[in-house]
Amino acid sequence: MAKSQAQVIVITSGKGGVGKTTTTANIGVGLALLGKKVVLIDTDIGLRNLDVVLGLENRIVYDLVDAVTGHCKLKQALIKDKRYDGLFLLPAAQTKDKDAVTVEQMEKLCNDLKKDFDFIIIDCPAGIEQGFKNAIAGADKAIVVTTPEVSAVRDADRIIGLLDANEITDHFLLINRIRTDMVKRGEMMNVDDVLDILNIELIGIVPDDENVIVSTNKGEPAVVNMKSLAGQGYRNITKRLSGENVPLMELDGGGFFARLFGKFKRK
Amino acid sequence: MIIDLSKIFGKRKNASKEMAKDRLRLVLVHDRANSDTEFLEKIRDEIMQVLEKYMDISESGLDIQIGTAQSEDGKTLVPALTANIPIKAMKRNN
Amino acid sequence: MAEKKEIISLKLYKSGMVVTVNEKPSYKEVKEALCAKFKESKDFFAGVKKLGFKGVPLTNKEYERLVKKVSDILEDSVELWENPEDNEKTEDKDKENINAQQILDRAFVEAEEKNTKFYKKTLRSGQCLESDGSVVLIGDVNPGAEVIAKGNIFVMGSVRGMVHAGKDGDKEAFVAALKLSPTQLRIADLITIPPEGDDKDYLSPEAAYIKEDKIFIEEFLQKRK
Numbered sequence: 001m002a003k004s005q006a007q008v009i010v011i012t013s014g015k016g017g018v019g020k021t022t023t024t025a026n027i028g029v030g031l032a033l034l035g036k037k038v039v040l041i042d043t044d045i046g047l048r049n050l051d052v053v054l055g056l057e058n059r060i061v062y063d064l065v066d067a068v069t070g071h072c073k074l075k076q077a078l079i080k081d082k083r084y085d086g087l088f089l090l091p092a093a094q095t096k097d098k099d100a101v102t103v104e105q106m107e108k109l110c111n112d113l114k115k116d117f118d119f120i121i122i123d124c125p126a127g128i129e130q131g132f133k134n135a136i137a138g139a140d141k142a143i144v145v146t147t148p149e150v151s152a153v154r155d156a157d158r159i160i161g162l163l164d165a166n167e168i169t170d171h172f173l174l175i176n177r178i179r180t181d182m183v184k185r186g187e188m189m190n191v192d193d194v195l196d197i198l199n200i201e202l203i204g205i206v207p208d209d210e211n212v213i214v215s216t217n218k219g220e221p222a223v224v225n226m227k228s229l230a231g232q233g234y235r236n237i238t239k240r241l242s243g244e245n246v247p248l249m250e251l252d253g254g255g256f257f258a259r260l261f262g263k264f265k266r267k
Numbered sequence: 268m269i270i271d272l273s274k275i276f277g278k279r280k281n282a283s284k285e286m287a288k289d290r291l292r293l294v295l296v297h298d299r300a301n302s303d304t305e306f307l308e309k310i311r312d313e314i315m316q317v318l319e320k321y322m323d324i325s326e327s328g329l330d331i332q333i334g335t336a337q338s339e340d341g342k343t344l345v346p347a348l349t350a351n352i353p354i355k356a357m358k359r360n361n
Numbered sequence: 362m363a364e365k366k367e368i369i370s371l372k373l374y375k376s377g378m379v380v381t382v383n384e385k386p387s388y389k390e391v392k393e394a395l396c397a398k399f400k401e402s403k404d405f406f407a408g409v410k411k412l413g414f415k416g417v418p419l420t421n422k423e424y425e426r427l428v429k430k431v432s433d434i435l436e437d438s439v440e441l442w443e444n445p446e447d448n449e450k451t452e453d454k455d456k457e458n459i460n461a462q463q464i465l466d467r468a469f470v471e472a473e474e475k476n477t478k479f480y481k482k483t484l485r486s487g488q489c490l491e492s493d494g495s496v497v498l499i500g501d502v503n504p505g506a507e508v509i510a511k512g513n514i515f516v517m518g519s520v521r522g523m524v525h526a527g528k529d530g531d532k533e534a535f536v537a538a539l540k541l542s543p544t545q546l547r548i549a550d551l552i553t554i555p556p557e558g559d560d561k562d563y564l565s566p567e568a569a570y571i572k573e574d575k576i577f578i579e580e581f582l583q584k585r586k
Contacts, residue, residue, distance in 0.1 A: 046487055047487070048505075057504070057544050058544045058545045058554040058555075059545075059554070060545065061552060094486065094487050094505050094507075095487055095488065095489035095506075095507055149287075150287050150290060150291050150294075153291055154291060154294055154295065154298065157295050157298060157299070158298060158302065161299065161302055161303075183284075185282065186282025186283070186284050186285070187282055187283050187284060188284055189284045189287055189288060190284075193284060193287075193288055196288075197288065197291050197292060197295065
C-alpha cells in the first residue's frame, strides 16, 4: 500500500483542561472507524493520560521515550487497540524525565511513522515549553483546541502565534464544550465571536456533553456513541480531516452558524 | 420573583459574553504586541521615515507604547497606540 | 553485588529441606551457620522431616552430625535425605501443586539472600521504586506508579499501579499485597492484566506467582486455620 499522503497533526491548546486529550482520542478512534490507519502519540511525559482515556493503560510495556532512545523497537512500543482496527497508541513515559526526548528525535519518529500510517495524531502537553516544542516538531498541521472562555481563547491566540512562528501555518480551530443554553442567553461567546477574535479557520465544534465524561470513565471515546452530541461533533471533524465536506452541526436550529457554513464550503 | 427582561426581549447588550469579547480584544492586542519584540521597533522605524520627510524630530525622545484609552462613548477601555514624538523643527515647504 | 555470599542457603521442598553449601568452608562454619538459621526460625522450620545437602561436599559422617544437630534444635526426628537432586527434579514437576502459601513461605527463607528492603510510603503516579532485591512496601501503589524489583514484592496496602517482580528473569519471584488490583503485573518476563470487573471493594490479600509458565493470582489467607 502506498501511503503518500500521511498527515501529521498536532492537537494543542496552550491552556490545560480544554480537552486536548479527549479530542486526540476521539479523532483517532473516529478516523480508525473511517478505515484509516492511525497512530496516536502522547507527548505529555510524566503526566500521561491518553492511555487511560482510550482504556489502554494496562497494555503499556514500552513508551515514547523507550522508542525514540532505542530501548525498544518502534513497533514494540505501539499498542494496537483491539476494538478499533487500524488504531495504535504510542504512550508517553510516566516515570521518566520530561526532557528525555528531543526535537530531532520527534521529527525522526514522525517521519518513520509516515511510512505505515495515514494519520499521525500528536497529543501535546499544556504549556509552551519543551514539551510543546517537541510535540509540534514533526507536525505539518495543527488543531488548536479552545473553549468559549476568555482564558482558553487568549491562550489559543498565543499558540496560533507560536505555530506561525514555527512555520506550521496549516492550523485549524476546534471549539469545545459549547453550551447552547448559555450561548442563547448571551452568557457565552458563540462560534462567531471566537472566530472573530482569533481569525482562524474552523475545523469543527463540539458541544458540551455529559457523555464525554461517561465515555472517559469507561475508556471508550464518545465518537462511537451515536446518541452523543459531542460524538457527532467529533464524527464530523474526522470526516473533514479525511477530506469530506460536512456542514457544521446546528446546535439549536437557529441560524447563527450560517456564516461558518460558508467558511467551510470553501475548503 | 424577578424576571430577567433581557431574556424576554432578547436584548444582550449587557450579557457577559460582550464583556468577554471586549476584554479579550484588549488583552490580545497586548499579548500580540508583547510576544513580538520587533513589532514596536518596526512601527517606530516606519513612523520615523514618514515624519522625517516633514519635520526634524528627536529620535532619542521618541516613545511608542501600546496602552489603553477610553472608547468614544467613554464607557469602555480600548487598546491604543500612543506615540510621543518631540519635534525639533518643521521643515519648510518648498 | 558487594555482599558476601552466605555460607549456606536453604530451600524448602514439600518432602524436606535442601541445604546448599556455597563455598569451601570448614565443617564448623557450616554447622554454625546451619544452627543459627534453624534457631532463628525454629517455628517456621518445624515439620521438616528430611534434610538434604548439595553444593560443596562434606563427608557422610559430617552430614549425619548436622542432621542430628538440627533434630535437636527442632526437638523432632529429622533424617538425612539422600540424593536430594533426584527428588528436586520430581518436585519441580510437583510445582503444579504449589500454592500461594508455600510461595510466601519461601520468602522467609530467602529474605536475606534476596536483600529485602523495607519502605514506608505511598507511591503516587509518576513515582517509581526500583530495587536490586526484594521489597516490602508499607503503603499503596497508586495508578501510574511502579515498583520494580529483582526479587519479591510485598505490599502492605493496595496495588493499583504497575508491579514487576523478578525483573531480571527470576521466575520464582512473587508479588503479594493486601489488595492486588494492578494496572499491570509482571513477574520475570511474563505480563498480565487483571480480568475486567475484578476490582473488589474489600481487602483480599492475594499473591501472584508463576506456575506452569503462567501468572496465577490467589488469596493467601483463606488457607490459614
